[in-house]
Amino acid sequence: MALVYKGHDLLLNRKVAVKVLRQQYVHDEEFIRRFRREAQAAASLSHPNVVSIYDVGQEGEVHYIVMEYIEGTTLNDLIKEKAPLQVEEAVHYASQIADALDHAHHNEIIHRDIKPHNILIGRNGRVKVTDFGIARAATSSTITQTGSVVGSVHYFSPEHAKGTNTGEKSDIYSLGIVMYQMLTAKLPFLGESPISVALKHLQEEVEEPRKVNPLIPQSVENVILKAMRKKPEERYQSAKQMMEDLDTCLHADRRNEPKVTFWDSEGMDDERTLVMPAIRPNQLNDFKEEEPAEKPVWREESAPPKKKTWIKPTIWIVVLLIVLGGMWYLVGFVKGMFTVETVEVPNVEHRPLLQAQAELTAARLTSNVVYEKSDEAKDVVVRQDPVGMRLNVGTKVTLYVSEGVAKVQLDNYVGQTLADVKLKLQALGINDNQITINQGTAEEKADIIQQQTPSPGQEFELEKAAITLTVSKAKETFKMPDLVGMSEEDAKKQITKLGLKLPANGITREKSYKYPKGKVTKQFPFDKDAEVSKGEEITLVISDGLPEDAGQLSVSIPVKPTEEGKDSEFKIVVSDAQYDNFEYKTERVSKPQNLEVKVIVSPDKKAVILIKEGDNLINSITRTYQDYEDQKNGKTVSPNPSVSPSTTPKQQNSGPAIPVGGSGSGAGAKAKRRASRLYKGLEDRINAARIHCEGIKRLLLCTAGRRKYQGD
Template identity: 50%
Template sequence: MIGHELAGRYEILDRIGGGGMALVYKAHDVLLNRKVAVKVLRQQFVHDEEFIRRFRREAQSAAALSHPNVVSIYDVGQEEDIHYIVMEYIDGSNLNEIIQDRAPLQAEEAVRIASQICDALDHAHHSQIIHRDIKPHNILIGKNGRVKVTDFGIARAVTSSTITQTGSVVGSVHYFSPEHAKGVNTGEKSDLYSLGIVMYQMLTGRLPFLGESPISVALKHLQETFEEPREVNPYIPQSVENIVLRAMRKNPLERYASAGEMLRDLETCLQPERLDEPKISFDHSDLDETRVMPAIRGSIADTPLGAARAEKAKAEAEEQDNKWDSSGLEENRKRRWVKPVVTVGATLLVIALVFWGAQTVLGWFDIKEVEVPYVVNKSETDARQILTDAGLKVQEPVVYMNNDTVPKDYVYDQSKSNQRVKVGSFIQLFVSTGPQLETAADYKGQSYEDAVTELQALGVTPDRISRTQDAYSDEVDPGAIISQTPAAGQQFDPKKDKFEFTVSKGKETFPMPNVVGMTQKDAIDLLTSKGLVVKESDIVQEKSYKPQGEVIRQDPYQANDQVAKGSGVTLTVSSGLPDDAIQYTFSIVISPAQAGKSSEIHIVYSDATGENIDWGKKTINDTQTFQVPVVLAPNTEAKVSIFRDGQFADMFSKTYDDAKSGVDSMPNTIPSMAPGQGETGQTDGTQGTNTDGQNTGNGQNTGNGTDNGQQQPQQP
C-alpha cells in the first residue's frame, strides 16, 4: 500500500497502526493539500457482503458526528477490493503509549482525559451510536493535549459470521463489559464500563482483570471482584475512586444512567469539598447470585478445617491438664490488689510511650502547607518562577492548547487554584499556543477565484482577501496568481490575518512592426530587438518579383497586430525571380534641353517589381545613353518615364510579349529642344501644353511644341 494513491487523491505515505479489522495509514490528500489517516479493511473481510454493507452504513453514521473530541470522518470509498475510510490525522500519541510511559497518571490529568472521552461518548450516544470498543488504543491525544476518540461504529459492523473467532468474542477482552462478555446486546452503559476500566488503568498503571486466556479474563468480568483503585494507589482522591467504582459495576442498572451524568460527576470530583467524600456503597453484591461450589465429601474432620479444629481442642485439653490446681490454699487477701495495679500502670506507660513515639515520627513527616498562587494570565516563565518560589512544582508535561483569547505562551488555566496544598505538590499548567494557526498554501499559478474559495473555507472572510494589483507575466496565465502575502508555508490566523494577491494579466503585448520590404537580416534584427523569436526553420524562401533577400510576407502577425514577447514569427523571403519572368533593358538616348547647357535627368519606371520605382537622377552636358533594366511578368507592361529639368519629357513602354519575342526596336531618343520649343509641363498632375513657357490650359500647343493633351506621369 505504501506509495499507492487511492481514488487518485490519497497518497499512502506510511503505516501508523492497525487492529483486528483494519490497518491505518498516514496519507496525503493531494486535492486539499493536507495530511489524513486512511483506515483500510483487512483482506479477510472484503468478501463478506453483509459486513461490507454494514461497514459502509456505520462509517457514514460515524461521519455524521461533529465534536471536538471525536476524530472527524472525511470520506468513505472502495477501490477494487480495498474498502477504506478517510479520517482526520492526529499528530500525537495514543493513550496506551502514555500509560505505558508514565502511569499511574496524576488524578487531575486522568480526570481531564476521562472528561473529554465522556463528552465524546455523550455526543455519540445522542446520535444513537455505541462505540463498543473503548480502550486506550482508540484514544488519541494530540501534541496540544486535545483528546480524540476514534473507531466509532466499526464494532457494530461485525456480523454473525465474524462475531466469534476460535471461540472468543472479537474485541479487546480486558475492556469488555460483563454484558459484552455474555454476548448479549450492549448499549450506552457498556461504553461507560469500558471507560471505567480505562480510568482504572490510568490511575493505577494496571488492568483490573488479568488471565491466561481471553476466556478466563471474560469470566473474571462476570464473576470476580477487582482490587479497588485506592488499595493500589492511595493518592487517588475518594471522589475519583467513587466514579471508577460506579462505572465498573457489573450490574448495568447500578452504573451511571448516561455519559452526560458521568461527565457532570467528573467535572466536580476534584472540587475541595468532594475530595474526601464518603466511599460509595451499593445495596447488593456485584457478583452473580448463583455459584457452583465444589462438593464436600467425607466427615468434617476429613476436611482441612475439621482437622484444624480437632487439633485445637486437643491442645486446650492438654493445657488444662498441666495447670496447677491451687484451690484449697489460703490466699493473702491483703496483696490481691498489687497485680491489677501493676498491670494497669504498665499498660498506661506503654500507651503513653507509643503515643509519644507516634507524634514524634509524624512530626518528622509533617509537611508544611502553602496557598497555591493564581498564575492564570501570567507568562509561562513567570508562572513557573512564582510556583517555584512558593515551594511547588510544575507538572510535566505542560498542556499546550490553542486559545483565541489568551496570548501565546501565557497561562489560561491551572490545577488546584484557590487551595492549600503541601509544599512540593505538583501544579498542572495549561498554556496558550495562541489562536489556531493554519499554514498558507502555495497559490501561485492557481486562479484567484479558487484561492478565495479555499481561504473562505478556512475561515478567512472576503473583506480580508484583496487583489492589490494586476501585472504582466511571461510565465503565469491571465487570471492566475503571481505572488501572495502571507507567503506559502507561513503560519497565519484565519480569524485576523489578511491575504493580498498579485494577479497576472498575461504576457505584455505591443504593436507588431512592419518588416515587409526589409532585407532578411534587417527584419530579423528588428524583431529580435522587440523580444520576438524568429527561428531558422521559420524562414521561408519563395520566388517573387521582389529583390532577392527581401521580406515579402510576415505571419501570423501583420503590421500593428497585438503581439506578446516570446511569440514566434515566420518570414517569407524572396529567393529571386520566377522562372517565367523576363528581364529587359530600355536603352534611352537623352540630350540636354538646350545644346551646350546642362540638364538634370530623372528616370522613374514601373514593372513587375513595383510602381513608380525611382531609377535615379543624373546631370548631363551632352547627349548620353541611359540603360534602364526592368522585369516583365506575363501579361504585363513595363514603363519608363523621363523627366528633364523637373519637367516630363517622355515615356516609353514594353509589353511582356514584345520583350519575349526578342524583336529589336530603335533606341528611344529624347532630343534637345529647338529654340522656342517647350516641353510638356506637368508636375502637379494637370493637363496642358507649354509654349515658350506659357500654358494654355486646353491641352493644345500654340507654339512649335505640340501635345495631344493626354495626361503624362507626374514626377515623383
C-alpha cells in the first residue's frame, strides 16, 4: 500500500527510510486508517528488535512515515539465498523475533502479518520486525472486513483464515511457519489458490520438519510443532514462553529429547470408529447367562407416564421474551438520558477565517486553527477536517488556514558558478526572465557569482521575484616578455608598462658570471612567453657582478693573413665562465699582429678561444683557472699558446699559432704546406669534438641541477 524511499535527515545527519502512501490510496479512508495504524502501532513500541518510528505526518495529499533505515537484507531474501539455514542461525533469528513479539503483545499490539518479508536482518545480525500495517490492539475486533480477511495466506493461523478473533497465539503460529521455512527451505502448505492454502491450514497436518531436513534436532522440531498447533490452546501461551524454549532448545541435554505429543480429543469419543476383535462363541454364551439376571429388573419397572414436554419450553420462551423486552426498554431509557445531540458539519472551505468560525459557531461546533503555506489568499480556509459528516455538539473542527502567498528564501550563492545557480533558482520556480546578470570585476575564472540581490535569507514572493546576480569576467592575458639581460631600470619600466606589480621585496641580487652588474639574470614566476594578466606580481634577480673567485685574463692571440698585404678576416669565438660560443669580435688583418681577448675563468670553468679564418678553424687557445692563479702569483703565462689535441685542459701547446698560408718553395715547402693543412684538418675535428663534449657536459649539469648549471 506504500512506497519506501531511502532519505537523508539533514538535521541529525543520518539515513532514514520514508514510507509514502501510494497515490491511488490517498482518498481511500480504509488505507489511510491502516497507514496511520501502522505508525501508531510501531511508534508505541520501543525495542531493539522493532523498527523505530521517527516521525509521521501529511504534506498535502502525501501521507508519510519516517522510520529507522536498516542496512542489510530481508529474511525472505536470506532464505532464497541460503536456505536451509544453519540450525543455530535460524534459532537465533527466531528468538529475536519472539522477543519483539513479546514486547508488542505486552503493549497489547498484535502484528498479524509475521512473515520473512517483514523481518529485516541488519549487517550486524540484529533482527528488526517491521510493517505493522494490519496490526490491531489485542482488545479490538476481528480482522474480517466485509467477508474478507487481510493477511498473508501462507503464514496466517487457522483462526485467522476463519475470520475469528486473532490474538497473540496467531503471531506465534506465523513464527512457527517462518522457522519451518528457514530450516526446510519450503513452506508447510502450498496450493493452487489462496483458498486452498487456507483450507490446508484448517484441515491438514503439517509434514514434520525432520522428514524434510534430518539435520534438525528433535528439540527444535518440537518448538516448531508446538508453535504450529491448529488449536490455539495447544500452542505456547505467550511469545516469551516460546523465546525461553528457543533459548534452551540447543543445549546438549535437549537435542535428543522425546518427540512432543499432544492430547487428542478424539480419544475420549465413545462413538468414534474403532477396530475391535471379533466376539467368540464362548464369549456369546457367557453374555447370555448374565442376561437373565438383568431382565427381572427391567420387568419390575413400570413404563413412565407420558409428559407434556411442550409446557416447560414454552414457559422459558415467554420468560425470556419478557426479560428481553425489559432490557430493551431499559437500554432505550438509559440511551435517551445519555444521548448527545449531533449536528451536520458545514463545509467552510475557501471562506475567510472569521466567516468560517461564525458558521461553525452557528452549527454549535468549535474550531481549531492550523496555519499552513498555500496559494490561497491570507486567512482563507484551505481545507477542514472533518467534512461531510455528523459530529457531537461542541466537537472541534480543524481548519487549515492559508498563511498567504508562498514565499521563498535565497541561499548564499556567492562563489558559485552562474550555471549552477541558475539550476538552483529554476528548482525554486524562478524563471530566467526574472534573473538579471551584471558584469563584475575580473577573476581567475569567469561567471563566478560575486554579489546577489536579494541577500541570503531574505523572503520574497515567488511571482514577484527579481534576482540580480553580479558575475566575474575572465582576466585578459598576454605573453610575458623576456626581461633577462635588461638593466634593472629598463626592467622596472617594462613591468610598469605592462601593468604588472613588483613587490617591495621583489628584487634579489646575486653574483653572476653570465651577466654584468645591474643586469636581470632571472624573472619569477613568469618566464618568457608565459601567459600573464595585469596586476600579477613578478620578482627579479639582478646581477651583483662577478663572484669573488672569478678570474679575468687577457689573452694575446697572434694572427697572420694568408697572403702578406691582403686582408684576411679573422673571427674570435669565446666559451668561458661568462659566454658560450660567443662571437667575441671579427677583425680584418693584412699583416701579422696580436689580437687582445679578455676572458673570465672559474674554478670549474675554463676559457676556450677559437680563431677562425672565414669558416675554417685555424687555431684554438685554452686558459684555465690555474693560468689565472699563476698570473695572479706573478708566474709567466705563455703569450701565444695554441691547443694541441689533448684530453685535459692543462695539456696545452705553448707554440706559436700556425698560419694557414706560409712561405717557402720547392717540394719541401709544398710537403710542409700539405702537412700543415692535414694537421689543421685534424685539429679542427678535435676541437669540434671538444666543443661537442662541452655541450654534453652542460646538458648533464642542467639535468643534475639548474642552479648549479646557471652558476657554471
